[in-house]
Amino acid sequence: MYYVTGLSHVFLAMTLSPLLLGIINRVKARFAGRRGQPLCQLYYDLFKLLRKGAVYSRTTTWVFRIGPMGTLAAVVMALLFVPLTGFGACVSFSGDLLLMAYLLGVGRFLTVLAAMDTGSAFEGLGASREVFFSALTEPSLILALAALCKLTGQLSLEGMYGTLAMAGTAPMVLPLVSAVMMIVLLAENARMPVDDPNTHLELTMIHEVMVLDHSGPDLAMIQYGAAIKLWIFSALLVGVLIPIRTGMVVVDGLIGLVGIGVIAVVVGIMESTMARLRLLHVPQLLSIGLVLSLVSLILVMR
Amino acid sequence: MLIWMMILMPVMAGLLSWVIRGFVARSILLVVTASVHAGLVGWVWTQPLTPEAHAWLGIDALSLLFLSVTSGLFLVVAVYSVGYLRREAVHRVERDFEEGVLFSNAPEARFVGCLLLFLASMTLVLVSRHLGLLWMAVEATTLASAPLIGFHRHHRSLEATWKYLLICSVGIALALLGNFFFAVAASHSEQTVHLTLSTLLSHAPALNTTWLKAGFLLCLVGYGTKMGLVPMHTWLPDAHSEAPSAVSALLSGALLNCAFMGILRSHSVMVAAHLGRFSGDLLVGFGLLSIGVAAALMIVQTDYKRMLAYSSVEHMGILALGVGLGGVAGYGAMLHTVNHSVTKALLFLCAGNILAAYQTKEIQGTSALIKRLPVTAVFWLIGILAITGSPPFGLFLSELTILKGAVQTGHWISAGLYLLGLGMVFVVMMRAVLAMVFGPAPSETIMQTEPPDSVWPLLALVAVVLGLGLMVPAGLDRVLHAAATCGGML
């Protein structure tokens, strides 16, 4: 029974995650007064890319070729540990939150390696920025999850999110952890105000510029991996924002899915209303996240 | 009733002086208020000292002692200020002698007004018997005296005013926290204990020890900032040297005593709660530290007003030492407050005369005082001899009493360090003063002669300094003993 729900969560994630990006783009278009792309646009893009052939630069090596595949594999493996309300995680053991966080880190590492393998200045620029920002978001995420651990007394993601509803009272910890998760979501998925996914100026890109040289199925794998990553962070955020459990799997599952959709809409709204921060101010935003996660940890530990 | 008059009269006079135009009217108001205040204090001497229980205002022996000093000093300073302001009013815009920058003084209505408000707030500190009211009055003294320090609006005095305001306000805020700690200690016992002195003293043994100790430490640090104990003294040399000399006399002579009152009240509560050893040891520690650091820093001073300011720090250390040791040394400390205030005021007023004549604050720059300003030079010499503890002046007696107390209770190390500090200060100050009074004449000729009204108010101070060295009158002796008991030292 348990594995069934976990597997169905993985299945839903893998099929529905491109929809999230469609929702975000649609919301942005509505704010701009346009009708916008169809919701399933990313599916069409992925199919189109899969049918094309990849072009590889002569300066790249095998690292460049395995980058996208490795990233997608790492992200999908991380997905196995993430619970969604009612569904539960597919695989769960004590301490799996660290594994999940660092699988995402491995994925990022492979993307960065592939970017640096091209030998181009722009990719290196994006790679260095990406790594710098992730150095600030990683401790925030780990500390926020640690605060949840201390609150619930569980060491696995499944256990934490499952028992969050009956956790002990610690004031304001959940709102603080949600704020941290939101900041980490925006930073890791290269959303505003950390990064502009629509910019066409390489000098201002962070994430987009790393994947500038990929084409064909490689690009499809990277975009799909990004969509799944967005799903993972949204699922983590939904679990903290809505810690209730009605006990019925279907109802909880529906609540979770709707929650993820709402988060996508919120991200779309934030993208439309906020401007991208100056590059010098992004570390300040990320340190705010770090400070908030430390405050939540102190509040839990007293 | 009397107490209300003592407080409200200077307040109203101060507010009035902001409104009155005309220098003469304001001077008359200032001197008359000072005289009436001194008269009221003198009348209290003839009354029995029985403050009511649970009253927020009352005069006990300690209050009377400090009040008399404050009132007397204020009268002398008021008379001196009249002449001082008249001389200052000659120039609308002056040139700063150190930096050569033009500056103007604050309006003198503000000076006189703040001076009177300063008197009122100091009186309130000395007569209040509720710790919260005491706190409020100490903060009020800070706020009333800050514009006085910044009277000459040039760079250095503004810097000194800012440091004074900020450091003292922060320190006094810590004393407020200490008051809260006392209140928490008081809330532990069954009956409701207010922060009035009589209630605290009667319920003292029942109060929570840890909170009392922490509260006393905070009060010591807080009021010690205002008093000038090391390491919270950093504002004192700047403020006391940059203020006009009449104000410095009041600051050193009267205000430091008011801050000391706060510490004494807390100490008496601690003694009543049988924690006298703890608070006494803390006081001895801070006292010795102040004496040592002040003596060390005095060696490098080139500015005579700053030297006097460091001497104030040292004497505050001696006071803390005396109170901390208790017993005979406590009586000596009470005598020392009177002696030190009078002598320091004398010294600062002489320094004011020297500054006005020589236009420099450097020790090197002033010499041959005996030729240019003969009366001031004699008073200056007397004052320095007195402040370093030479007989036959009063400070010799009080410092000797404190030393006797230290030796009698077996505090040999404290006595040794105390003597060492006193010796260092003696050497440094005498070296500076002898050069100033007897050295060769400076190269430029100074035009000004010694104005008489800057000199004759100092006669009274000299008389007291000399008189107290020869004999302590019986009435004063009685009050000193009673004051020492109130302060928890006997």
Next chain:
Amino acid sequence: MATWMDVTAVLVILLNLRLLCTSRLGTCIQTVAQQAVLLGLIAFLQHGSDLGVELILIVLSSVAIKAGLLPWLLFRSLRQCNTSREVVPFVGFSLSGLIGLAMLAVCFSMADRLALSELPCQTLLIATGLFTIVTGLFLIVSRKKAITQVLGYLVMENGIWAFGIAFALQEPLLVEMGVLLDVLVGVFVMGITINHINREFDHIDTDQLSVLRD
């Protein structure tokens, strides 16, 4: 009631952290005002149903002065000084934030020892009070402009007030009013002095006020 007080106390802690990390003077002044409002709210919530007239008067006047009058005075002083609206720090902002977090952890551990274990949320309130006092002291020491030092003093006063609230200390009306009056006049006098300093020096950077030294 207890949870609302907890939430407000945590908000006060977050406001302190904001004070440590922000570089805008206007934000600093508004944060101090917001802190005063939140502390007044805690003072109300703590007594629940038995609100005396004295308490209402004290809290309302505290909030009116600390959140209304004093920020107005400070903004006016800022405008007269014509200075840039930036906080000039000795210790950088991120480092200030991390130091603030370290101090927060220390305050929580101290509050555990100080709590009298009568009220359930007292530990949090004591920690909030202590942290606010320490933040005020840190602001005074680590910022250069004179106005930020006045703000640090105000934050310290807020912290001491919070500490008093944590222990439900009921000082007599006269003393509370006296404390408020002192703070008000204090900030007033400090504002006037800053004005004089600005006129004489053309800046309000206390780091450059260093002529007087030994």
